[in-house]
Amino acid sequence: MRIFDIIAMGTRNLLRRKMRTFLTVIxxxxxxxxxxxMVSMTVGMNISLDETIASMGDLTVIQINTFNSHQNADGxxxxxxxxxxxxLFQKIxxxxxxxxATPLLVCWQxxxxxxxxxxxxxxxxxxxxxxxxxxxxxxxxxxxGEMPDADDTDFVIFGPDTVYNFRDPNxxxxxxxxxxxxxxxxxxxxxxxxLTENIYVQAYSYQYPSMGNGMIMGGGSSSGQDRNSRMTKHxxxxxxxxxxxxxxxxxxxxxIHIDTMRDMILEQEKAAKVKASESQAYNYEAxxxxxxxxxxxxxxxxxxxxxxxxINSLSDTRKAMQENQAAIQYVLAGIGGMTLLVAAISIANxxxxxxxxxxxxxxxxxxxxxxxxxxxxxxxYEASMIGFMGGVLGVGxxxxxxxxxxxxxxxxxxxxxxTMGSGNLSVIPFWLVILAIIFSTLIGxxxxxxxxxxxxxxxxLEAIKSDS
Amino acid sequence: xxxxxxIRNLRKVYRIGSERVVALDNIDLDIAAGEICCILGTSGSGxxxxxxxxxxxxxxxxxxVEILGTDIARASEKQLARFRREKIGFxxxxxxxxxxxNALENVALPLTFRRVPRRKRELAAKKMLKAVGLSKxxxxxxxxxxxxxxxxxxxARAYVTEPPVVFADEPTGNLDSxxxxxxxxxxxxxxxxxxxxxxxxTHDRExxxxxxxxxxxxxxxxxxxxxxxxxxxxxxxxx
Ligand SMILES: Nc1ncnc2c1ncn2[C@@H]1O[C@H](COP(=O)(O)OP(=O)(O)OP(=O)(O)O)[C@@H](O)[C@H]1O
Ligand SMILES: [Mg+2]
Numbered sequence: 001m002r003i004f005d006i007i008a009m010g011t012r013n014l015l016r017r018k019m020r021t022f023l024t025v026i027x028x029x030x031x032x033x034x035x036x037x038m039v040s041m042t043v044g045m046n047i048s049l050d051e052t053i054a055s056m057g058d059l060t061v062i063q064i065n066t067f068n069s070h071q072n073a074d075g076x077x078x079x080x081x082x083x084x085x086x087x088l089f090q091k092i093x094x095x096x097x098x099x100x101a102t103p104l105l106v107c108w109q110x111x112x113x114x115x116x117x118x119x120x121x122x123x124x125x126x127x128x129x130x131x132x133x134x135x136x137x138x139x140x141x142x143x144x145g146e147m148p149d150a151d152d153t154d155f156v157i158f159g160p161d162t163v164y165n166f167r168d169p170n171x172x173x174x175x176x177x178x179x180x181x182x183x184x185x186x187x188x189x190x191x192x193x194x195l196t197e198n199i200y201v202q203a204y205s206y207q208y209p210s211m212g213n214g215m216i217m218g219g220g221s222s223s224g225q226d227r228n229s230r231m232t233k234h235x236x237x238x239x240x241x242x243x244x245x246x247x248x249x250x251x252x253x254x255x256i257h258i259d260t261m262r263d264m265i266l267e268q269e270k271a272a273k274v275k276a277s278e279s280q281a282y283n284y285e286a287x288x289x290x291x292x293x294x295x296x297x298x299x300x301x302x303x304x305x306x307x308x309x310x311i312n313s314l315s316d317t318r319k320a321m322q323e324n325q326a327a328i329q330y331v332l333a334g335i336g337g338m339t340l341l342v343a344a345i346s347i348a349n350x351x352x353x354x355x356x357x358x359x360x361x362x363x364x365x366x367x368x369x370x371x372x373x374x375x376x377x378x379x380x381y382e383a384s385m386i387g388f389m390g391g392v393l394g395v396g397x398x399x400x401x402x403x404x405x406x407x408x409x410x411x412x413x414x415x416x417x418x419t420m421g422s423g424n425l426s427v428i429p430f431w432l433v434i435l436a437i438i439f440s441t442l443i444g445x446x447x448x449x450x451x452x453x454x455x456x457x458x459x460x461l462e463a464i465k466s467d468s
Numbered sequence: 469x470x471x472x473x474x475i476r477n478l479r480k481v482y483r484i485g486s487e488r489v490v491a492l493d494n495i496d497l498d499i500a501a502g503e504i505c506c507i508l509g510t511s512g513s514g515x516x517x518x519x520x521x522x523x524x525x526x527x528x529x530x531x532x533v534e535i536l537g538t539d540i541a542r543a544s545e546k547q548l549a550r551f552r553r554e555k556i557g558f559x560x561x562x563x564x565x566x567x568x569x570n571a572l573e574n575v576a577l578p579l580t581f582r583r584v585p586r587r588k589r590e591l592a593a594k595k596m597l598k599a600v601g602l603s604k605x606x607x608x609x610x611x612x613x614x615x616x617x618x619x620x621x622x623x624a625r626a627y628v629t630e631p632p633v634v635f636a637d638e639p640t641g642n643l644d645s646x647x648x649x650x651x652x653x654x655x656x657x658x659x660x661x662x663x664x665x666x667x668x669x670t671h672d673r674e675x676x677x678x679x680x681x682x683x684x685x686x687x688x689x690x691x692x693x694x695x696x697x698x699x700x701x702x703x704x705x706x707x
Pocket of ligand 1: 491514515518
């Protein structure tokens with residue numbers, strides 16, 4: 001038989017028993033609608049979850065801190081210390097999926113004073129030594145000035161607040177408020193414009209030489225002040241100021257190239273004859289890693305944990321939140337699956353009944369030479385058509401239910417579902433529509449398979465039997 | 469002339485529990501092409517069994533059934549389906565029309581099985597329906613027709629593929645005597661006109677009057693084999 005003829009015949013058979021076909025289809029409608037709604041809720045939950053997490057920060061960013069606190073399985077806080085060596089950093093840099101990485105070099109031992117022209121300088125700086133390639137990934141955006149390129153070494157980035165630290169050390173200030181604020185309470189502009197002034201930095205040590213106190217009192221060329229003034233002045237060719245609205249913690253910090261900072265530390269340490277083992281030149285507060293994508297971030301984290309490092313990441317947080325929701329989702333999937341199973345049984349039942357009813361017909365068809373494959377195909381078509389129609393109508397019903405769910409406020413909270421973010425409890429993506437229809441059709445096909453095979457086994461003699 | 473049907477040593481034994489029923493016992497039979505053959509016999513004599521063997525609906529216990537050169541006793545299910553589709557027509561006692569199809573579609577059904585395109589097969593079916601006098605009932609469903617009309621649709625369906633052999637098992641078993649005459653005349657007239665071989669099973673002796681040859685079956689054996697010379701016109705039906 002031609003395919004089209006089989007389809008036409010099968011369709012007629014379905015229409016012949018409209019009520020039964022309709023009721024069977026209803027079963028599939030309920031099943032597929034349930035599946036679609038359940039999956040759409042899972043999708044909706046994951047979307048709002050991702051939105052929630054995205055609002056927390058970049059999921060492709062990993063930061064290893066020297067000190068890491070995290071909650072253990074019992075909910076107690078634990079504190080771990082990571083040893084962040086340069087060797088570790090070099091290893092991380094070589095890992096697959098690392099787009100950019102930098103250590104954050106800090107130094108507690110010395111102060112770093114920025115000078116602007118002859119008159120103004122800062123007293124101190126929260127200074128980070130970094131590789132410039134990672135800056136933009138750290139969420140640093142400039143308000144003014146120029147962002148350093150990956151191969152720039154002579155750059156400095158001031159925070160929007162640290163530019164106010166430039167003062168005239170020789171000026172005696174009587175009224176500090178009047179010095180820095182206008183009469184209407186607004187802040188006066190910084191004393192210097194870091195973009196136009198000639199800026200350099202110098203390391204400064206409060207510690208006097210370790211030879212002994214006598215030397216200090218004696219004054220002379222070997223005094224600490226002289227030593228500080230002999231330190232190399234590092235000039236900058238690229239200066240930037242981070243954005244005022246930068247929510248990041250970095251607004252109180254300044255950044256220069258890690259090598260420049262390390263040189264300054266080593267210079268001071270050399271002068272003070274600090275042992276190499278006590279050097280702060282590799283004192284990393286943290287290692288910042290930007291991964292190429294989320295999957296890479298997960299892989300890198302796994303590797304770091306393997307190395308015994310303690311890290312908290314947004315993707316960990318996300319996993320924890322997802323696991324929380326997984327429980328709900330399993331229940332939802334279970335309900336959907338069960339309804340569809342019932343629908344499948346109902347299709348099989350309908351097909352078996354249909355075969356009993358049509359035994360004589362099938363026997364006749366075989367007796368006058370209907371190909372066996374056509375009989376099988378016809379039954380499979382009928383069963384999968386029930387599944388298909390159920391799938392299509394089920395998707396329609398699911399859209400209705402989804403709309404209702406998203407517009408009934410109390411429903412989300414009743415289900416205890418996290419609806420931060422877009423707030424849509426149920427989201428039906430297009431792939432779900434296609435998948436649901438294909439799946440329902442397949443369910444029909446599967447449920448119809450055994451009945452179809454049985455139909456082909458019916459003897460042609462059934463047509464001859466005189467009982468009708 | 470080489471017979472169109474050649475039966476040798478045909479035996480069919482049914483087993484019901486420990487009991488054995490010999491439905492057909494060593495049948496040897498040749499049927500020539502174009503012969504109209506009537507198988508008569510009492511109930512349970514094995515008429516239907518013989519017909520089913522001939523049409524390849526049932527397998528013999530022993531022996532061979534050769535139709536048009538193929539031994540259908542040894543053919544596979546698939547080959548049998550193909551054989552029936554291409555070589556035979558079948559007229560049933562209880563018509564066996566598909567309730568969801570109208571007369572035209574029912575008649576066209578064997579052509580549908582043969583993958584004949586719709587237009588072509590409906591044209592052939594229409595011609596056939598005209599030949600059985602049902603031009604006005606083309607669109608009627610089986611449940612909108614009388615038994616006689618339904619059987620005429622059944623006849624049209626059996627002949628529409630112009631098969632070399634047509635089988636009919638008690639084709640008038642469900643019809644009154646007047647309709648029986650109509651139907652029998654129709655079946656035999658078409659077969660004669662087209663020189664098709666027709667094998668009719670019946671227990672009604674009057675039907676035998678339409679045949680060229682009468683086989684009488686008794687307890688699974690051919691009791692007598694009579695040839696009727698040139699039955700030009702069937703006997704008139706008493707009013
Ligand atoms: N499927 C079967 N299983 C067991 N026995 C059968 C079967 N079919 C037929 N028989 C037996 O075979 C014998 C012949 O049966 P068959 O149907 O051929 O008779 P028949 O001549 O067609 O009778 P009727 O005129 O009543 O139709 C009978 O004794 C019957 O009981
Ligand atoms: Mg019989």
